[in-house]
Amino acid sequence: MTDSQKLEIFSEILRYRTVSRQPGEVFDMKPFRETAEYLKKAFPRVHKHFRRETVGGGSLLFTLQGADRSLKPFMLTAHLDVVPADDGENWPEPPFSGKFRDGRIWGRGAIDYKAGVSGMLQACEDILERGFTPDRTVILAFGHDEEVGGNTGAAEIVRILTDRGVSLSSVLDEGGYIYSYPWMDRDIAVIGLAEKGYLTLRLTAHGVQGHASVPELNTAAGSLCRCLAELEKNQFTAKLCNPVEMMFQATSGMLGESVVVTDRSATPGEMMRIIEKWASGNALVRTTTAITMIRGSSKENIIPAFPHALVNFRAVPGDSSLDILNHVRSIAEPLGVDVQYEDTDQIHEPSSVASMDTDEYGAIQAAVRKIWPDIPVVPGIFPAATDSRHYCRIADNVYRFEPVHLGKDGLGALHSEGESITVEDYLNAVSFYTAYVRSVSTV
Numbered sequence: 001m002t003d004s005q006k007l008e009i010f011s012e013i014l015r016y017r018t019v020s021r022q023p024g025e026v027f028d029m030k031p032f033r034e035t036a037e038y039l040k041k042a043f044p045r046v047h048k049h050f051r052r053e054t055v056g057g058g059s060l061l062f063t064l065q066g067a068d069r070s071l072k073p074f075m076l077t078a079h080l081d082v083v084p085a086d087d088g089e090n091w092p093e094p095p096f097s098g099k100f101r102d103g104r105i106w107g108r109g110a111i112d113y114k115a116g117v118s119g120m121l122q123a124c125e126d127i128l129e130r131g132f133t134p135d136r137t138v139i140l141a142f143g144h145d146e147e148v149g150g151n152t153g154a155a156e157i158v159r160i161l162t163d164r165g166v167s168l169s170s171v172l173d174e175g176g177y178i179y180s181y182p183w184m185d186r187d188i189a190v191i192g193l194a195e196k197g198y199l200t201l202r203l204t205a206h207g208v209q210g211h212a213s214v215p216e217l218n219t220a221a222g223s224l225c226r227c228l229a230e231l232e233k234n235q236f237t238a239k240l241c242n243p244v245e246m247m248f249q250a251t252s253g254m255l256g257e258s259v260v261v262t263d264r265s266a267t268p269g270e271m272m273r274i275i276e277k278w279a280s281g282n283a284l285v286r287t288t289t290a291i292t293m294i295r296g297s298s299k300e301n302i303i304p305a306f307p308h309a310l311v312n313f314r315a316v317p318g319d320s321s322l323d324i325l326n327h328v329r330s331i332a333e334p335l336g337v338d339v340q341y342e343d344t345d346q347i348h349e350p351s352s353v354a355s356m357d358t359d360e361y362g363a364i365q366a367a368v369r370k371i372w373p374d375i376p377v378v379p380g381i382f383p384a385a386t387d388s389r390h391y392c393r394i395a396d397n398v399y400r401f402e403p404v405h406l407g408k409d410g411l412g413a414l415h416s417e418g419e420s421i422t423v424e425d426y427l428n429a430v431s432f433y434t435a436y437v438r439s440v441s442t443v
């Protein structure tokens with residue numbers, strides 16, 4: 001298949017409006033069914049040789065049996081669903097156009113994570129064309145609800161594989177990228193060995209409802225605001241977890257112009273102090289505190305009795321959800337604010353840390369070095385959450401890496417207005433997945 005045919009397939013996949021909805025909203029499954037139909041046409045060899053199953057109404061599970069049944073299978077995973085693009089008014093190109101312009105392909109999901117779906121299938125199609133038979137079983141898993149927690153997609157796939165007695169040697173997911181960090185003088189490829197934990201707390205102050213013309217001197221809303229200000233002032237202690245320490249060791253000699261000269265070559269501890277000034281750096285070294293929703297009364301002249309706020313935390317390894325609850329209570333309770341878990345189903349502890357001493361880590365490293373010889377490959381941590389939170393239950397190691405340049409927007413590029421990927425990055429992603437599947441499936 002020619003490069004332009006591969007690009008046309010990817011562009012077509014971007015045109016389906018596979019938008020995930022929040023719980024309670026109607027999930028339109030039609031675009032997922034249409035995508036699944038189109039994939040059959042676009043990747044005939046994959047559909048001939050792999051077994052394909054539909055899980056949870058929209059997720060797709062592909063299995064290619066390896067010759068050696070004593071080897072544990074390995075998985076590559078991506079997701080079909082995307083976050084909403086609203087009306088696309090501020091997009092340079094319409095969000096579901098899959099349009100080519102300025103050397104880029106534009107569309108919601110271009111990075112997150114249809115480049116994975118399309119790139120992984122294309123890689124398998126290409127190697128099957130050359131008569132490929134794996135020693136190790138290859139599994140591709142594409143969820144349809146990753147953006148809303150993966151509870152009917154990835155979680156159901158885990159249940160099915162567990163019933164079949166399948167345990168995976170590894171999973172390759174999103175969550176590491178080619179970053180242009182503002183404190184570095186070059187791009188680096190970061191392989192996520194772990195992902196941070198996730199927790200939301202509800203903070204509520206208690207008072208009496210009243211008329212705004214006769215307020216008390218201290219209101220519940222005032223207490224809540226004081227409490228939120230104290231929370232921001234009392235951030236969690238910065239910590240060097242294992243993958244981040246290794247990342248700093250590997251990159252301390254690559255600090256850029258934005259860092260003062262005396263810091264140009266720094267120890268991991270000094271690196272921590274230097275980079276916490278940037279939001280993206282801060283997220284690497286501490287459990288973050290993000291005040292996201294605040295609610296008082298429903299009218300400008302009503303004093304609220306129970307104003308509340310939701311605060312979202314992303315925990316580094318070493319900080320548990322209970323540690324976070326205790327820290328927040330120690331600040332909130334003296335101010336008359338109580339603290340509860342918002343949704344216990346949405347609490348995730350920080351993941352375990354994958355080993356760097358495996359064939360898979362070596363295969364990722366080798367594939368990146370072959371495509372981008374000038375880009376250093378380093379371990380790191382992913383500050384957000386992926387479907388891997390489910391897969392880690394049945395896998396020895398989870399690696400998070402999507403071979404895409406995020407550019408100056410960093411992780412913001414993923415859900416941005418104007419999500420896009422360069423043509424070059426997409427074709428390189430296909431080469432990357434090809435090299436990875438070949439290497440890991442062969443013993």
Ligand SMILES: [Zn+2]
Nearest residue numbers: 112113146174
């Ligand atoms: Zn994603």
